[in-house]
Amino acid sequence: MALGNLREWIALLEREGELMRVGAEVDPDLEITEIVDRTVKAGGPALLFERPKGSRHALLINQFGSERRMCLAFGVERLDDVARKVADVLEMQPPAGLMEKVRGLQKLKSIADSRPRTVRHGACQELVLRGDEVDLGRLPVQRCWPGDPAPFITLPAVITRDPRDGTRNVGMYRMQVIDRATTFMHWQIHKDGRADWLATDGRIPVAVALGLDPITAYSASAPLPKHIDELMLAGFLRGEPVELVKGVTVDLEVPAEAEIVLEGYIDKAELGDEGPFGDHTGYYTAAEPFPVFHVTALTMRRDAIYPSIVVGKPPQEDAWLGKATERIFLPAVRATVPEIVDYDLPVAGAFHNCCIVSIQKAFPGHAQKVMHAIWGLGMLSLTKCIVVVDAQVDVHDYAQVLFYAGANVDPARDVVLGRGPLDHLDHAPERQFVGGKLGIDATAKWPEEGARPWPEEIAMSTEVKELVDRRWQEYGFGAHTAARSG
Numbered sequence: 340m341a342l343g344n345l346r347e348w349i350a351l352l353e354r355e356g357e358l359m360r361v362g363a364e365v366d367p368d369l370e371i372t373e374i375v376d377r378t379v380k381a382g383g384p385a386l387l388f389e390r391p392k393g394s395r396h397a398l399l400i401n402q403f404g405s406e407r408r409m410c411l412a413f414g415v416e417r418l419d420d421v422a423r424k425v426a427d428v429l430e431m432q433p434p435a436g437l438m439e440k441v442r443g444l445q446k447l448k449s450i451a452d453s454r455p456r457t458v459r460h461g462a463c464q465e466l467v468l469r470g471d472e473v474d475l476g477r478l479p480v481q482r483c484w485p486g487d488p489a490p491f492i493t494l495p496a497v498i499t500r501d502p503r504d505g506t507r508n509v510g511m512y513r514m515q516v517i518d519r520a521t522t523f524m525h526w527q528i529h530k531d532g533r534a535d536w537l538a539t540d541g542r543i544p545v546a547v548a549l550g551l552d553p554i555t556a557y558s559a560s561a562p563l564p565k566h567i568d569e570l571m572l573a574g575f576l577r578g579e580p581v582e583l584v585k586g587v588t589v590d591l592e593v594p595a596e597a598e599i600v601l602e603g604y605i606d607k608a609e610l611g612d613e614g615p616f617g618d619h620t621g622y623y624t625a626a627e628p629f630p631v632f633h634v635t636a637l638t639m640r641r642d643a644i645y646p647s648i649v650v651g652k653p654p655q656e657d658a659w660l661g662k663a664t665e666r667i668f669l670p671a672v673r674a675t676v677p678e679i680v681d682y683d684l685p686v687a688g689a690f691h692n693c694c695i696v697s698i699q700k701a702f703p704g705h706a707q708k709v710m711h712a713i714w715g716l717g718m719l720s721l722t723k724c725i726v727v728v729d730a731q732v733d734v735h736d737y738a739q740v741l742f743y744a745g746a747n748v749d750p751a752r753d754v755v756l757g758r759g760p761l762d763h764l765d766h767a768p769e770r771q772f773v774g775g776k777l778g779i780d781a782t783a784k785w786p787e788e789g790a791r792p793w794p795e796e797i798a799m800s801t802e803v804k805e806l807v808d809r810r811w812q813e814y815g816f817g818a819h820t821a822a823r824s825g
């Protein structure tokens with residue numbers, strides 16, 4: 340059974356010893372950030388602040404802040420198990436026998452059942468505030484860092500529809516609070532919500548869901564192709580559809596089980612200076628024009644719990660949302676570039692700065708081919724630096740990667756310098772949005788690539804390893820020395 344809402348998730352966290360309730364009054368203005376920063380870095384639990392200063396609503400944070408909690412959210416032992424489920428569907432072949440046909444039908448059914456389901460009533464509308472009753476000041480919205488000019492809603496699922504074909508999009512875009520009933524909407528230049536807005540004449544209806552089951556919340560951050568509904572991915576990963584109800588003031592459907600929903604609209608022409616904001620790059624991103632979101636209704640559960648997250652200098656809680664995406668999207672990456680064995684986006688590289696990729700090298704120039712493929716692939720296209728290693732290298736072992744990046748590279752021959760689109764938030768390039776790309780080919784080079792005879796890597800023979808294994812006790816190291824090979 341999938342987790343139905345945030346409450347079931349909190350109950351699970353509590354049962355697993357992964358939640359701490361904080362009963363003391365704590366200020367959402369900076370104080371919570373400092374507590375969470377220390378907790379995340381210590382590998383500590385999710386925190387439920389029961390008395391945020393100035394609000395009657397509790398605040399949940401650090402729900403995603405460890406690998407174990409991320410796995411609990413998805414109901415798996417390892418994040419790669421989620422990827423296997425995705426791969427299973429992506430790699431479907433025409434069935435050979437009856438059994439395979441039955442299994443194939445089950446898989447197709449699991450996709451069909453992923454579509455959201457509309458229901459008549461939703462707990463998210465227990466309380467409905469419209470017009471002048473709307474007051475975002477009721478919510479314990481955090482001001483995260485000292486240079487932030489205002490509180491920011493940091494863990495929203497922002498729902499829009501493409502006016503051209505009606506497809507839904509859900510994205511996680513932070514929202515700076517302007518006053519009781521308006522915020523900015525920080526959808527960046529490469530994002531789907533922004534494309535929906537740009538395609539609209541006049542105003543676009545927008546709904547924002549806060550406080551969801553963890554898989555649906557994660558899905559808002561997933562970099563799906565524009566035409567794929569993130570709620571469909573959520574339904575597929577949950578194994579149960581997301582339930583939706585009609586909004587009370589907008590022609591959009593909203594997650595029925597959400598804690599809080601903000602309904603409203605964004606005008607095409609209305610922009611204001613958003614930011615600065617202490618961002619996941621580790622720097623304050625400068626103020627920049629973004630559209631203004633007008634809230635026409637604030638609906639919620641009576642005792643709604645407000646979800647939040649702090650980004651900043653890595654590692655922060657969002658590292659684990661990023662790692663989930665890295666793992667879950669590997670099968671999709673391999674579907675287009677099958678020679679890719681594995682990849683790693685280091686947390687310290689804020690994900691878009693660096694990608695390490697291992698390949699099954701099959702022809703001269705293959706590493707360069709893969710670099711260009713990544714620079715042409717969805718949001719991975721924004722990657723600034725790519726390091727390519729051979730299939731047997733563990734891309735998650737940075738010391739190993741550095742070894743090959745040092746040992747196998749002739750910078751005069753193996754470095755590719757290119758140009759292309761860069762992350763919206765990257766402050767380093769001369770111009771915003773475009774700049775240099777660096778590719779480092781750390782694979783073993785072939786003669787056709789201009790290499791002298793490539794030397795053999797040092798390794799002990801299997802016979803001697805087995806001999807030493809057999810005789811280990813005899814040498815007298817004792818059991819405390821974990822020194823068996825392999």
Ligand SMILES: Cc1cc2nc3c(=O)[nH]c(=O)nc-3n(C[C@H](O)[C@H](O)[C@H](O)COP(=O)(O)O)c2cc1C
Binds near residue numbers: 514526
């Ligand atoms: C905690 C968190 C905060 C984020 N904030 C923003 C943001 O303010 N603006 C933005 O464009 N993307 C932000 N992202 C990344 C987007 O959610 C991500 O690119 C997602 O794929 C966007 O959905 P879309 O592909 O449908 O546009 C954030 C991601 C996380 C995990």
Ligand SMILES: [Mn+2]
Binds near residue numbers: 509510531563564565
């Ligand atoms: Mn999308």
